[in-house]
Amino acid sequence: MNENTLTKIQTSTPEQSEIISYKGRRLKVIAFSGTGKTSTLVKYALENNSERMLYLAFNRAIRDEAVSKFPKNVECKTSHQLAFASVGRNYTHKLRNNLRLNDIAQALPNTEANWSLVKDISKTLNTYIVSDDSRILEGHYCRELGGSRSQVMYRASVLDNAEMIWQKMICTDNTFPMTHDGYLKLYQLSLPDLSNKYTTILFDEAQDSNPVTNHIVLQQDCKIVYVGDNHQQIYRFRGANNALQNSLLNNADTLYLTHSFRFGRQIAVVANALLMLKNEKKSVIGRGCEDRVLKSMPSNINKYTILSRTVRGVITQALIAATERKKLYWVGGVNAYQLSELEDLFWFSKQQYNKVRDKMIVREFDDFNDFKSIAKATKDNEMSRAITLLKNFENPPKCIELILQQTVDDEHDADITLSTAHRCKGLQWDAVLLNNDFLDVLDPQLKDEDRIDEINLLYVSSTRAKKLLVINDSTAQVLRYAKAVAASKNEVV
Numbered sequence: 001m002n003e004n005t006l007t008k009i010q011t012s013t014p015e016q017s018e019i020i021s022y023k024g025r026r027l028k029v030i031a032f033s034g035t036g037k038t039s040t041l042v043k044y045a046l047e048n049n050s051e052r053m054l055y056l057a058f059n060r061a062i063r064d065e066a067v068s069k070f071p072k073n074v075e076c077k078t079s080h081q082l083a084f085a086s087v088g089r090n091y092t093h094k095l096r097n098n099l100r101l102n103d104i105a106q107a108l109p110n111t112e113a114n115w116s117l118v119k120d121i122s123k124t125l126n127t128y129i130v131s132d133d134s135r136i137l138e139g140h141y142c143r144e145l146g147g148s149r150s151q152v153m154y155r156a157s158v159l160d161n162a163e164m165i166w167q168k169m170i171c172t173d174n175t176f177p178m179t180h181d182g183y184l185k186l187y188q189l190s191l192p193d194l195s196n197k198y199t200t201i202l203f204d205e206a207q208d209s210n211p212v213t214n215h216i217v218l219q220q221d222c223k224i225v226y227v228g229d230n231h232q233q234i235y236r237f238r239g240a241n242n243a244l245q246n247s248l249l250n251n252a253d254t255l256y257l258t259h260s261f262r263f264g265r266q267i268a269v270v271a272n273a274l275l276m277l278k279n280e281k282k283s284v285i286g287r288g289c290e291d292r293v294l295k296s297m298p299s300n301i302n303k304y305t306i307l308s309r310t311v312r313g314v315i316t317q318a319l320i321a322a323t324e325r326k327k328l329y330w331v332g333g334v335n336a337y338q339l340s341e342l343e344d345l346f347w348f349s350k351q352q353y354n355k356v357r358d359k360m361i362v363r364e365f366d367d368f369n370d371f372k373s374i375a376k377a378t379k380d381n382e383m384s385r386a387i388t389l390l391k392n393f394e395n396p397p398k399c400i401e402l403i404l405q406q407t408v409d410d411e412h413d414a415d416i417t418l419s420t421a422h423r424c425k426g427l428q429w430d431a432v433l434l435n436n437d438f439l440d441v442l443d444p445q446l447k448d449e450d451r452i453d454e455i456n457l458l459y460v461s462s463t464r465a466k467k468l469l470v471i472n473d474s475t476a477q478v479l480r481y482a483k484a485v486a487a488s489k490n491e492v493v
Contacts, residue, residue, distance in 0.1 A: 012040075012043060013259055015035075015255070015256060015257050015258065015259065016036065016039075016040045016043065016257065018255055019040050019044060019255050019257070020040065020043045020044050020047050021047065022044070022225075022253070022255070024223075024253050025222075025223050025224070026223075026224055026226075026249065026251070026252035026253065027224070027225045027226065027252060027253050027254075027255065028206075028226045028227075028244055028249060028252050028253065028254045028255070029225060029226065029227040029228075029254075029255055029256075029257060030228070030229060030230065030244070030254065030255070030256045030257070031227055031228065031229055031256075031257040032229055032231070032256075032257060032258055032260060032271075032282075032284045033229065033231075033232065033260060033262065033271065033284065033459070033460070033463035034260035034261060034262025034263060034288070034428070034463060035257035035258060035259055035260050035261070035284075036257065036259075036261055037204075037227050037257055038066070038069060038204075039069075040257060041055070041070075041202050041204070041225070041227065042069050042070055042071070044202075044225070045070055045071050045073060045074045045202075046071055048073075048200065049071060049073050050073070051073060051199045051200045051223075052073060052075075052197065052198050052199050052200070053070075053073055053074040053075070053198060053199070053200045053201070053202060054074070054075050054077065054194060054197075054198040054200070054201045054202065055070055055074050055075070055076040055077070055202045055204065056077065056078070056079060056082075056201060056202065056203050056204060056213075056217065057076060057077065057078050057204055057205075058078070058204060058205035058208060058209070058426075059078060060078055061426070062204065062205070062426055063076050063077060063078050063081070066204075074202070075198075079184060079209075079212075079213045079216065080180050080183075080184055082187065082192070082194075082216075083183055083184040083186070083187035083188075084180075084183065086187055086190070086192065087183045087186045087187045087190065088180070088183035088184075088187075090172055090183075091172065091178040091182075091183055094175060094176070094177050094178050095177070095178055095179070095180065096177035096178070096179055097179065097180065098179060099122065099125075099126075099177060099179060100364075101115070101118050101119065101122060101374070101378060101380065102364045103176070103177060104118050104121055104122055104125075104165060105118045107164075107165055107168060107176060108121075108161060115374050115377040115378050116377055116378070117154075117157070117158065117161075118378065119377070119378035119379065119380070120141075120142055120143065120158045121158055121161045121162050121165065123142035124136070124140050124141050124142050124158050124159065124162040125140075125162040125165055125166060126181075126239070127140040127142060127239065128140040128162065128166070128185075129179075129181050129182055129185045129212075130181060130185075130210045130211060130212055130238070130239035131211050131212070131239075132188065132211040132212060132214065132215035134189060136159060136162050136163050136166065138155070138159065140159075140162070141155055141158060141159060143155075169182050170182070170186060181212075184212055184213075185212055187216070188212045188213075188215055188216050191219065192216060193220070193221075194216075194220050194222070195220050195221040195222040198220075198222055199222050199223060200222060200223040200224070200225065201217060201220060201222060201223070201224045201225070202225050202227065203217050203224060203225065203226045203227065203243065204227050204228070205227070205228055205232075205425075205426075206226040206227060206228035206242070206243040206244050207228035207229055207230055207232055207233040207240075207242045207243070207244055208228070208232070208233055208234065208235045208240045208242075209240065209241065209242075209243045210238075210239050210240055210241055211239070211241045213243075214241060214243045214246060217243070218243075218246065218248055226243055226244055226249065226252070228242075228243070228244050230242060230244060230245070231274075231275060231278065231280065231455075231456055231459050231460075232425065232456060232459065232460050233456055234421065234422055234425065234453065234456050234457055234460055235422070236449075236453060237453070256282060258282055258283065258284060258285055259285045259287050260284050260285065260286055260287060260288060260463070261287050261288050262288050262428055262463065262466055263286050263288045263291050263463065263465060263466055263467075263469075264286040264287070264288045264289055264290050264291035265286045265291070266286070266291045266292055266293045266469075267286060267288075267291050267293060267462065267463065267465055267469050268283075268284045268285060268286030269286075269293070269479075270293055270462045270469060270471065270475060270478075270479065271284045271286075271459060271462060271463050272284055272482075273478050273479050273481075273482035274441075274455055274458055274459045274462065274475075274478055275459065276482055276485070277441065277442075277451075277455050277478065277481075278452065278455060284463075288466060289466070289467060290467075291465070291466070291467050291468065291469070292467070292468050292469070293468075293469045293470075293471060294468065294469070294470050294471070295470065295471060295476065296470060297431070297433055297470050298468075301431050301468065302415060303414070303415055303416075303430075303431070304416065304417070304429070304430075304431035304432065304433055304468070304470075305416070305417040305418075305419065305424075305429040305431065305432045305433070305464070306321075306416060306417070306418055306419075306432075306433050306435055307419055307420070307421055307424050307432060307433070307434055307435060307461045307464065308418075308419075308420055308421070308435040308437050309420065309421050309435065309437045309438045309439070309457060310385075310420065310437050311337055311338070311385060311420060312385060312388065312389055312392070312437070313420075313435045313437035314330075314337060314418050314419070314420055314435075315337060315339070315342075315389065315403075316392070316437075317416075317418060317435060318330075318403050318416075318418055319393075319399050319402070319403060321406070321415070321416045321418075322402045322403045322405070322406040323402065325406065326406060326415040326416050327406055327407075327408050327413055327414045327415045327416070328403065328406050328407045328408065328414055328415070328416050328417075328418060329407070329408055329409075329410070329411040329413070329414035329416070329417045329418065330407065330417075330418050330419070331417065331418065331419035331420075331423045331424060331427065332419070332423050334403075334404070334407050336423075338382075338386070339400050339403065339404070340357065340358070340400075341358070341386065342386055342389055342390070342396060342400065343357075343396055343397055343400050344356045344357055344358050344361055345361065345368075345371070345386050345387075345390060346390055346396040346397060347397075348361050348362065348365075348367075348368055348371070349368040349371075349390065351367070351368075371383065371387075372387060375387060417429065421438075421457045421458075421460060421461045422457075424460065424461060424464050425460050427464060428464050428465070428466055429464060429465065429466065430465075430466050430467045430468065431465065431467060431468040431469075431470075432461070432462075432464050432465035432468070432469055432470065433470040434458075434461055434462065434469075434470065434471055434472040434474075434475060435472060436472045436473055436474075438454070438457065438458055438461075438472055438474045438475075439454045439474065440473075440474050440477065441454045441455050441458060441474060441478060442474075442477055442478065442481060458474060458475060458478070462475060
């Protein structure tokens, strides 16, 4: 029996049934972690099998998984896939994942790069690219607006140069690189009409979509089902804008999925303690198998996942596990964690340029001091992280060699699965250990927006576990706080 047939005959919960039978034109589905949102959407598609549907996925991995689950009346795509077919294919000769600061510096008319200016141009341009605006505006400028003559002139220079770079990007005959987000922006500006092809759009992970994708979806004259979880918004730092809270959806119908089939009552306690910090009125109900929440990993558990907040935390845990001869699997692939770039930077810092495999760093920087000064001037996160990692490892090449020796391509062969909190969204494992590099969400010094982001990261990470969750210090503090609050109200946690 195939999965679609199985999905069709499985008993639905009252919450799921209400969504499956929905006949309106605008619906928001607030789906907590592990509550079966995908299976619910599959059932909705089966119930409305005469409709031509587009399932708009957050990323390629989710899209690929969706293809195997949805019936034939549903086409599964990412927003970039939609845009590539229409616009992006024109830029295949110069596509790049990201623009480098040096790309921008070399495109400026000045012979000597002002790295603060370059960074500001980059931030302004990227802010525009992920916005729903039709042109670059003062609001995309990355600093607070000042009124002095010099500030006004500097701001004008940043905006003018950002526009100049954008024009180079969109020109197919110009060699300046185009990014994937760049052609998605062009697609949005073209005002595509998806209603000609689809009668219904299923917009998944709507809480982490950016304004570009939001604008594409909102302008469509067809049925739209928005699906997401406000508490799983973890990409705000990349310009994500929660579509579920868009004012244009104030009159949309709202339904909930609160029963989690991923985990049981104990992990649900952790989830609800975190949600309490955000004043969430609804609770996650754990309906999965019997589960445990512990403070350390039992010695008899030989296969588990470690989730870290930072890449630095992932690499540190990888080195510890590799030293113990554990087999390692990296979510997203080991190359996504920039180990080779780290090794190149080490040899570059030792002026052993013949051992640097990617010669780009040799071409773009005079020496390691130049690299550090530019990292400081631009406050570039990746450059700064690499410098910090070099300080932490006594012999990076040997550490990396050991890590790579213990790395496997198939997760089934691994003792330890490694991932950041951001990469783990949408995934699940039997046993999960939270690394201690997460921030203290009860820290009174945290800004309110930052606190929400950090709570969301802990919530997403904690709810990846199905049977066993080993909490970190931050989560343990939250549980103690929740118990104290409950005790003051004579409630039970």
